[in-house]
Amino acid sequence: MTAPLVEMRDMVKSFGGIKAVDHVSIDLYPGEVVGVLGHNGAGKSVLMKMLSGALPRDGGEIYINGEKAEIDNPRDARNYKIETIYQYLALADNLDAASNLFLGRELISQTGFVDDALMEAETRKILARLNPNFRRFHTPVSGLSGGQRQSVAIARAVYFNAKILIMDEPTAALGVQETQMVAELIEQLKSEGIGILLIDHDIHQVKMLCDRANVMKNGQLVGTVKVDEVSEDDMLGMIIAGKCPPNAIPGPGALQNA
Amino acid sequence: MTDTPTAASAPPKPRNFFSALEVDTRLLGMIGAFVVICLVFNFLTDGRFMTPRNLFNLTIQTASVAIMATGMVFVIVTRNIDLSVGSLLATCSAMMAMTQTWFVPDWLGLGLNNPATMPIAVVVGILTGLLIGAFQGWLIGYLAIPAFIVTLGGFLIWRNVAWHLTKGQTIGPLDENFQLFGGINGTLGETWSWVFAALAVAGSFYALIQSRRTKIAHEFPVKPVWAEALIGAIIAATIIGFVAILNAYEIPAARLQRIYEARGEVLPEGVVEGYGIPISVLLLILIVIVMTIVARRTRLGRYIFATGGNPEAAALAGINTRLLTVKVFAIMGMLCAIAAIVASSRQTFHSNDIGTLDELRVIAAAVIGGTALAGGMGTIYGAVLGALIMQSLQSGMAMVGVDAPYQNMVVGSVLVLAVFLDILYRRRTGDRT
Numbered sequence: 001m002t003a004p005l006v007e008m009r010d011m012v013k014s015f016g017g018i019k020a021v022d023h024v025s026i027d028l029y030p031g032e033v034v035g036v037l038g039h040n041g042a043g044k045s046v047l048m049k050m051l052s053g054a055l056p057r058d059g060g061e062i063y064i065n066g067e068k069a070e071i072d073n074p075r076d077a078r079n080y081k082i083e084t085i086y087q088y089l090a091l092a093d094n095l096d097a098a099s100n101l102f103l104g105r106e107l108i109s110q111t112g113f114v115d116d117a118l119m120e121a122e123t124r125k126i127l128a129r130l131n132p133n134f135r136r137f138h139t140p141v142s143g144l145s146g147g148q149r150q151s152v153a154i155a156r157a158v159y160f161n162a163k164i165l166i167m168d169e170p171t172a173a174l175g176v177q178e179t180q181m182v183a184e185l186i187e188q189l190k191s192e193g194i195g196i197l198l199i200d201h202d203i204h205q206v207k208m209l210c211d212r213a214n215v216m217k218n219g220q221l222v223g224t225v226k227v228d229e230v231s232e233d234d235m236l237g238m239i240i241a242g243k244c245p246p247n248a249i250p251g252p253g254a255l256q257n258a
Numbered sequence: 259m260t261d262t263p264t265a266a267s268a269p270p271k272p273r274n275f276f277s278a279l280e281v282d283t284r285l286l287g288m289i290g291a292f293v294v295i296c297l298v299f300n301f302l303t304d305g306r307f308m309t310p311r312n313l314f315n316l317t318i319q320t321a322s323v324a325i326m327a328t329g330m331v332f333v334i335v336t337r338n339i340d341l342s343v344g345s346l347l348a349t350c351s352a353m354m355a356m357t358q359t360w361f362v363p364d365w366l367g368l369g370l371n372n373p374a375t376m377p378i379a380v381v382v383g384i385l386t387g388l389l390i391g392a393f394q395g396w397l398i399g400y401l402a403i404p405a406f407i408v409t410l411g412g413f414l415i416w417r418n419v420a421w422h423l424t425k426g427q428t429i430g431p432l433d434e435n436f437q438l439f440g441g442i443n444g445t446l447g448e449t450w451s452w453v454f455a456a457l458a459v460a461g462s463f464y465a466l467i468q469s470r471r472t473k474i475a476h477e478f479p480v481k482p483v484w485a486e487a488l489i490g491a492i493i494a495a496t497i498i499g500f501v502a503i504l505n506a507y508e509i510p511a512a513r514l515q516r517i518y519e520a521r522g523e524v525l526p527e528g529v530v531e532g533y534g535i536p537i538s539v540l541l542l543i544l545i546v547i548v549m550t551i552v553a554r555r556t557r558l559g560r561y562i563f564a565t566g567g568n569p570e571a572a573a574l575a576g577i578n579t580r581l582l583t584v585k586v587f588a589i590m591g592m593l594c595a596i597a598a599i600v601a602s603s604r605q606t607f608h609s610n611d612i613g614t615l616d617e618l619r620v621i622a623a624a625v626i627g628g629t630a631l632a633g634g635m636g637t638i639y640g641a642v643l644g645a646l647i648m649q650s651l652q653s654g655m656a657m658v659g660v661d662a663p664y665q666n667m668v669v670g671s672v673l674v675l676a677v678f679l680d681i682l683y684r685r686r687t688g689d690r691t
Contacts (some may be wrong), residue, residue, distance in 0.1 A: 050437055051575075054573075054574055073394070073576065074573070074574055074575065075576040078576065086574065090568070090570065090571040090574045090575070091568065091571055092563070092564040092565075092567035092568045092571050092572060092634070093562075093567050093568055093634070094566065094567035094568075094634035094635055095560075095563060100564075103560070103564055103571070103572070103574075103575040103577075104561075104575035104576040104577055105575075106557050107556075108603070113551070113555040113556060114555050114556060114557060114559075114560055116555075117262060117472045117473065117475070117476050117478070118476070119476070120474040120476065121477075121478075140567075144370040177568075228309060235332060249422060
């Protein structure tokens with residue numbers, strides 16, 4: 001079998017005396033959607049932030065396509081084509097869609113200045129594909145609906161040809177219709193061979209969208225399951241009690257049978 | 259706030275005259291306020307307020323605070339504050355005054371009024387401002403000490419560093435060439451002022467046409483041609499009117515005679531000369547242009563606004579927000595030094611109290627000009643207009659004969675009122691930030 005797109009080995013992160021992520025290993029293959037589940041404070045967001053470079057790791061190694069990767073800041077992650085869509089929509093509210101899409105990677109004209117017209121044109125192109133209803137290119141994104149804002153965040157990932165996409169509760173702030181839009185988009189990106197790590201609370205949604213799921217509890221990996229082989233109750237059991245169903249691959253955080 | 263088909267129907271037809279022009283209504287409001295202030299004072303002073311002489315004085319009185327206000331916009335946009343600008347101005351002024359009266363003439367042995375004195379003093383001043391500003395920015399960005407505290411400390415420290423350096427003495431007169439930055443002692447004269455006006459009009463037209471071309475090239479909607487033409491005409495009229503007023507302020511005959519005598523010529527009969535644009539005001543105009551370009555057309559400016567809007571998002575986008583803080587405060591420090599050049603040369607000497615209370619005027623100017631203390635919003639031209647509005651209130655009241663305590667009470671009330679109006683405006687237009 002080919003090397004996984006992403007492999008995180010023995011990842012460790014502590015805040016003070018608390019081990020937020022305690023020797024967690026997970027992997028992700030191209031064209032696969034892998035869920036990362038757990039309670040609030042289980043360490044899933046911290047784990048993802050180490051991959052996206054937003055938090056420096058205390059220990060562990062990251063391999064991209066089988067090769068060891070050095071990811072120490074968001075720019076490093078971007079160079080590995082890792083893009084992140086955050087739970088609280090990491091957009092600068094006071095800027096328009098184009099400025100947000102290109103934030104940190106502005107297109108520069110020959111005279112050395114920021115080329116707003118070109119960025120707007122590119123933004124119009126990509127958003128026409130993702131969300132044809134999007135028309136408000138000159139208002140600050142604070143004036144947009146949750147779905148429109150999320151389209152901007154997703155457009156950012158798609159425009160820069162993400163190979164690995166981290167989605168931190170991408171639908172938490174969205175309505176039903178907009179959630180549907182994101183779900184369709186995930187299917188589309190998946191078919192293009194992009195690997196997606198999806199952090200979500202909604203078991204139902206994980207069951208629908210994901211191929212595999214990792215469950216975390218108290219910073220440790222409870223286990224990894226193929227979502228088709230387990231029930232929603234099995235996954236709930238893993239999240240709440242740390243109890244692994246028989247067909248799961250147990251991790252260090254699994255409840256030991258006494 | 260959902261995707262209703264109406265919200266998506268594009269492109270919206272201009273609803274009224276002003277939206278067709280696509281001008282900032284807040285800018286119009288400020289210009290309106292300024293015009294009203296001018297008219298009211300003109301009425302109260304029997305026409306003495308809107309004379310070329312008074313308007314000329316207004317521009318040179320505004321220059322120093324306005325220069326610093328452009329930098330304060332960046333500081334406040336990044337959710338910081340700088341309380342030390344008045345004190346920093348004093349330290350820069352002290353350094354430059356000592357360079358001119360002691361370091362260059364005595365240490366370097368170049369004597370007084372050497373042509374090299376002015377450039378050396380300017381470099382010394384700007385380096386002083388830049389380094390102190392960058393240092394304060396480093397304390398704020400890298401050591402995470404709140405800007406309020408760092409600059410409150412700076413407010414006490416730099417005021418008294420200036421005192422210590424000069425032993426509290428007034429230092430002057432300053433170098434003759436240096437005094438050219440002071441306003442009345444250095445103006446472009448009528449001819450060069452008109453040259454400047456012509457260049458400014460040509461430059462504005464070029465920018466307007468270029469912007470329209472870019473939009474058409476990308477197939478974006480453009481304004482109707484009449485709207486573009488009207489805006490161009492208004493800009494041209496403003497520039498020409500501004501220069502005409504400054505040119506209309508005539509140099510007094512006695513002074514003109516001295517100028518001709520200094521050149522070894524005799525003043526011909528019936529010759530009158532206008533002052534034209536003061537060099538300090540020219541400096542302000544150049545700074546406004548540069549700062550506006552930085553704000554709108556460079557990555558630095560984009561990052562300043564992004565960081566102000568959402569610091570976390572900016573950091574996640576790979577922006578080094580700590581270094582950005584250092585840069586913003588370094589720019590602020592540099593502008594304090596330039597303001598110090600203008601302020602000290604205007605009074606022709608360095609005094610111990612130079613720049614006192616300027617920090618409050620500068621902050622007030624930026625805030626009246628629409629800079630939001632919550633961060634992420636503000637314009638350079640707004641801050642300059644804010645400074646102009648405050649200065650015109652103050653000198654108008656002085657002309658009317660309002661007592662000093664009442665003057666400050668009015669300015670204070672105007673500050674609060676301006677921010678309240680801004681809040682109302684934003685509520686109506688639906689800007690949430």
